[in-house]
Ligand SMILES: Cc1cc2nc3c(=O)[nH]c(=O)nc-3n(C[C@H](O)[C@H](O)[C@H](O)COP(=O)(O)OP(=O)(O)OC[C@H]3O[C@@H](n4cnc5c(N)ncnc54)[C@H](O)[C@@H]3O)c2cc1C
């Protein structure tokens with residue numbers, strides 16, 4: 001996979017239906033600038049602009065979360081510093097640097 | 108006010124059960140510790156969005172808004188008054204002796220207790236459907252959480268499939284919020300549903316509400332379907348293949364599928380704490396063994412959907428009962444429980460009838476093609492599982508070590524019941540004889556740094 005959310009597919013998976021007028025939060029996904037709303041989980045923030053949070057370790061498919069309640073562990077992704085976080089139970093914060101693939105020097 | 112020298116009581120879970128348990132203890136002058144994974148108290152049904160969301164409770168919780176607000180207000184008041192020692196965003200991962208090991212934002216944190224009330228709730232019960240490992244397939248519960256706590260739909264054209272009350276409820280909520288639903292596919296037949304109806308009439312109001320909701324779904328809803336598989340491309344679902352009650356094949360285009368068959372009790376901590384379990388035929392799962400009050404052992408109490416899937420009202424009742432048992436066992440005055448025990452019976456009769464009306468699809472699970480993924484975490488197929496039964500015998504823990512079903516990140520939460528069904532089918536035994544997976548700590552994967560650093 002190359003970098004940038006556009007490489008992971010054109011559009012996002014999630015569609016906002018309500019509570020759309022919250023302050024904007026900027027973050028980076030695979031090096032590209034992205035925007036989310038304050039109160040979004042990392043999963044929401046990522047999947048509004050991309051279709052997946054990472055590649056599966058065990059199969060050909062990508063991962064985009066499954067339970068949204070911290071039970072399935074499908075939604076982990078990387079931060080630029082190599083740390084990992086569970087996207088469905090972490091709120092997005094201004095300036096977060098996220099990756100759908102491990103940072104280069106980690107591979 | 109705290110009773111001097113009182114024992115230390117810890118409650119895990121701040122849903123309806125945990126909140127009512129805490130209230131009962133506070134009323135008796137005890138200051139319990141409450142540990143909950145959520146950002147805010149409320150549990151699953153009364154989950155609250157993060158700060159900054161403005162939809163009112165009536166929009167979020169519909170007919171249950173008043174109950175939600177009552178519980179939230181009660182809990183927040185107890186926290187503000189210092190009547191409980193509340194630890195949000197803290198996951199209990201292990202139990203050793205009288206020690207709970209939890210992971211909070213700041214790192215690892217240990218809690219000792221004299222008595223423990225587990226009110227850990229439930230999660231979706233899943234059955235494997237060919238293609239369900241694709242991104243864009245979610246649990247029904249996830250579909251609701253996304254809407255309730257984030258105001259989003261998980262796709263542009265949605266198929267909901269499975270069975271149980273949540274199927275209809277989530278569909279109605281999504282339609283109301285303006286999402287596009289392509290089909291609602293219920294694997295239970297109208298016959299099953301009619302058979303369960305008389306038993307459900309112990310709570311006629313709920314039955315009526317269910318029927319009204321069903322009517323809103325109109326022709327989107329289909330009963331007695333068989334799910335043949337989710338067609339996917341690299342991005343996710345492109346459609347669902349299914350057969351209607353008369354056996355006719357259909358293909359419904361979609362970009363998102365929400366799957367769920369009622370609920371499964373979250374019992375990992377109960378298992379680690381030493382509970383005994385029995386297989387329950389109505390709910391088609393292993394449930395902890397307790398007395399009517401929720402006593403599971405010396406100083407160990409269970410309440411709510413983590414014990415019996417009675418729903419939110421039953422969880423409130425069970426929470427009060429568990430706390431009353433706790434008080435009685437300490438030799439303290441405890442509230443009269445006669446009325447609550449009657450309520451519990453009524454909730455249980457209703458819930459069992461509902462479980463029979465929307466049954467676990469045992470036959471379809473046993474019949475899934477070999478190439479169907481059973482374990483979403485590690486991509487183990489039904490064929491690999493069946494092979495390991497032929498080789499190592501029909502016992503879940505053996506199959507786990509041979510085929511790795513139940514070994515992945517979710518620790519068997521989403522494959523254990525289907526795995527047991529497949530084992531039973533292959534070995535020609537009853538599902539209750541296929542064995543229950545033994546729990547292992549930590550009950551959620553832990554960033555290793557946090558665990559080691561603070562140990
Ligand atoms: C996703 C989902 C959606 C649902 N939606 C509805 C609905 O719309 N309407 C309806 O009538 N019923 C619904 N139900 C069922 C309903 O949620 C339950 O009947 C009710 O919430 C049960 O209350 P409880 O207190 O037993 O558990 P819950 O409300 O589930 O609360 C359990 C709490 O324990 C916490 N917890 C669990 N494990 C740990 C741990 N190891 N460490 C720390 N904390 C932990 C959880 O974070 C949670 O806050 C839903 C269930 C689920 C799973």
Ligand code: FES
Pocket residue numbers: 064065066067068069070071072073074075076086087088089
């Ligand atoms: S989506 Fe299941 S743990 Fe995050």
